[in-house]
Amino acid sequence: MILFNSLYNEIIKIALKPRSYLGLAAITVLVCVIQFALKADGMSIISFVTSSFEQTLSFEGNVLNGNLVAFIILQMLLVQIPLLVALVTGDLVSGEAAMGTIRMLATKPISRIQLLLSKFIAGGIYTLVVILWMGVMSVVVGKLLFGTGDMMVLNSDGLVILQEADVNWRYLGGFAVAFLALFTVSSLSICLSCFTDNSIGPIVATMSIILLFTIIGTLDVRVFDPIKPYLFTTHMAAWRSFFEDPLPLSAIWRSIAVLVAHNVVLISVSLYTFHHKDIQS
Amino acid sequence: MPEKIISVRHLSKKFGSFQAIHDVSFSVYKGDVFGFLGPNGAGKSTSIRCLNSLIKPDSGTIEIFGESITTHRESILGRVGSIIEKPDFYKYLSAYRNLEIFSRISGKPSSKQEIYKMLDFVGLGGREKDKFAGFSHGMKQRLGIAQTLLHNPDLIILDEPTTGLDPQGIIDIRNLILRLKNEQNKTVLLSSHNLAEIELICNRMVIINKGRSMVEGKVSELMNGENLILRLEASPLSQTKNVLLSWKPNLLWENVGDTALQFPIEKSEIPLLTKFLVDQKIEIYSLEAKRTLEDYFIKIINQ
Numbered sequence: 247m248i249l250f251n252s253l254y255n256e257i258i259k260i261a262l263k264p265r266s267y268l269g270l271a272a273i274t275v276l277v278c279v280i281q282f283a284l285k286a287d288g289m290s291i292i293s294f295v296t297s298s299f300e301q302t303l304s305f306e307g308n309v310l311n312g313n314l315v316a317f318i319i320l321q322m323l324l325v326q327i328p329l330l331v332a333l334v335t336g337d338l339v340s341g342e343a344a345m346g347t348i349r350m351l352a353t354k355p356i357s358r359i360q361l362l363l364s365k366f367i368a369g370g371i372y373t374l375v376v377i378l379w380m381g382v383m384s385v386v387v388g389k390l391l392f393g394t395g396d397m398m399v400l401n402s403d404g405l406v407i408l409q410e411a412d413v414n415w416r417y418l419g420g421f422a423v424a425f426l427a428l429f430t431v432s433s434l435s436i437c438l439s440c441f442t443d444n445s446i447g448p449i450v451a452t453m454s455i456i457l458l459f460t461i462i463g464t465l466d467v468r469v470f471d472p473i474k475p476y477l478f479t480t481h482m483a484a485w486r487s488f489f490e491d492p493l494p495l496s497a498i499w500r501s502i503a504v505l506v507a508h509n510v511v512l513i514s515v516s517l518y519t520f521h522h523k524d525i526q527s
Numbered sequence: 528m529p530e531k532i533i534s535v536r537h538l539s540k541k542f543g544s545f546q547a548i549h550d551v552s553f554s555v556y557k558g559d560v561f562g563f564l565g566p567n568g569a570g571k572s573t574s575i576r577c578l579n580s581l582i583k584p585d586s587g588t589i590e591i592f593g594e595s596i597t598t599h600r601e602s603i604l605g606r607v608g609s610i611i612e613k614p615d616f617y618k619y620l621s622a623y624r625n626l627e628i629f630s631r632i633s634g635k636p637s638s639k640q641e642i643y644k645m646l647d648f649v650g651l652g653g654r655e656k657d658k659f660a661g662f663s664h665g666m667k668q669r670l671g672i673a674q675t676l677l678h679n680p681d682l683i684i685l686d687e688p689t690t691g692l693d694p695q696g697i698i699d700i701r702n703l704i705l706r707l708k709n710e711q712n713k714t715v716l717l718s719s720h721n722l723a724e725i726e727l728i729c730n731r732m733v734i735i736n737k738g739r740s741m742v743e744g745k746v747s748e749l750m751n752g753e754n755l756i757l758r759l760e761a762s763p764l765s766q767t768k769n770v771l772l773s774w775k776p777n778l779l780w781e782n783v784g785d786t787a788l789q790f791p792i793e794k795s796e797i798p799l800l801t802k803f804l805v806d807q808k809i810e811i812y813s814l815e816a817k818r819t820l821e822d823y824f825i826k827i828i829n830q
Contacts, residue, residue, distance in 0.1 A: 248634070254631065255632065258628065259617065347616065349615065350611075352579075352581055353581065355633065355634040524582045525582065
């Protein structure tokens with residue numbers, strides 16, 4: 247019961263903190279800017295991409311539809327969203343330590359494990375809200391503005407055409423995996439937050455780690471090859487696998503396993519650290 | 528003997544190479560207003576953080592309500608209300624919302640009416656919806672007290688609750704503590720470096736210095752040892768001074784206004800001096816022998 251009370255507290259705190267709305271506002275603005283740009287000049291961009299296929303294929307109907315627009319938006323923005331998530335979740339423990347409220351909370355009859363778990367769950371709920379908002383803005387608003395139709399995806403293997411009726415479940419799966427990836431970012435930032443009383447440190451550290459792992463993942467250097475499959479950043483774009491045909495199920499499950507494993511380790515380390523920590527703030 | 532509420536035995540804690548507290552022991556009994564006295568950096572806050580399980584001691588035991596804080600943390604903390612160092616709340620939330628948040632995890636969640644009543648009790652009635660960020664220091668302290676009392680705890684731990692308050696605020700907090708003891712029979716542990724505060728409201732105390740507990744006992748007993756300060760109001764004063772010099776030629780006194788003197792004296796000398804003054808036809812209006820806490824405190828921390 248006290249875990250639910252604490253979770254309710256955490257949700258209230260996130261909901262009433264002005265910073266929490268920065269991410270949602272940023273998503274709204276960014277998506278609107280991209281949608282405006284695509285509306286204004288999207289066909290020329292599409293023509294540039296499809297020109298290499300036009301000798302062998304002819305494109306009919308609404309190519310620049312809501313399904314494609316949403317895919318373009320997600321590809322552009324899912325790299326920036328971790329920062330917006332970390333802005334809130336990286337503050338959940340260390341921000342309270344900096345404010346002194348963690349001291350007040352820790353004198354209450356709630357175990358530290360429950361207190362931290364409620365923060366992880368609240369961080370997850372916030373991440374889910376961010377992802378859902380991203381979905382509403384890119385997919386729902388995209389379809390309203392650009393209409394719907396078959397989806398054309400250009401990936402490393404070539405051009406994939408997905409039937410209109412075959413798209414929605416792919417978005418659902420894609421968003422679910424994207425949520426798991428962002429929840430890993432949330433877990434990482436909360437974990438780092440347990441080691442410091444500085445509010446900004448965990449946010450900067452989380453972004454630095456994502457940047458470092460992304461660079462390692464993209465560097466074509468053999469020495470990094472053994473670790474690349476285990477970096478969570480390698481699997482942050484796993485949502486794109488849902489837009490391949492046929493669906494690379496084993497790759498998707500591998501990504502899910504790596505992300506879940508990261509979460510288990512990060513949450514365990516956080517719980518151990520927070521449980522044994524001397525609260526001196 | 529009343530029920531023992533807090534029993535601390537041989538508590539020690541090191542931060543790196545710094546020994547914050549070493550072998551601290553004391554006991555607090557039901558209904559005590561227990562003074563936890565020591566200079567800045569003596570280890571008061573570290574000890575209090577150990578009591579609230581914010582810090583895990585390296586060695587020693589803490590029992591509250593007869594149970595170990597290590598094994599019965601949640602059940603004990605449900606009966607304790609604390610302010611440690613200063614009340615810190617969420618700046619972006621209102622007074623009401625802040626209390627609601629802490630109440631929800633206190634083990635005894637309070638209703639809206641109870642929260643409003645408590646805010647009224649500490650003098651914050653009408654400010655329920657005001658943001659904590661806009662509160663003065665005194666209002667923050669009052670909100671801290673409200674948070675401490677909201678779940679009706681049996682033990683109240685207040686760490687420097689009057690620091691930074693104006694004189695009226697200090698009097699209000701002192702009266703509140705005395706009301707909690709007298710009307711509700713609460714046990715209060717009051718940490719302070721304000722000697723007058725301890726002297727005025729505590730019945731028992733411990734003095735800690737350099738991380739060690741130096742002395743523990745009833746305030747009245749500790750302040751009435753053999754070496755006392757005697758405040759003598761007598762007339763005529765000039766003649767009184769001569770009589771005092773004839774009684775003890777090397778006596779040093781201090782004038783207290785125009786009608787009184789104060790000087791050190793041994794407890795056993797008081798009846799002899801009184802008789803001597805009467806024999807010398809000195810009119811005695813008042814005699815007050817006491818050991819001041821300040822003198823006692825300085826003596827203890829210089830040991």
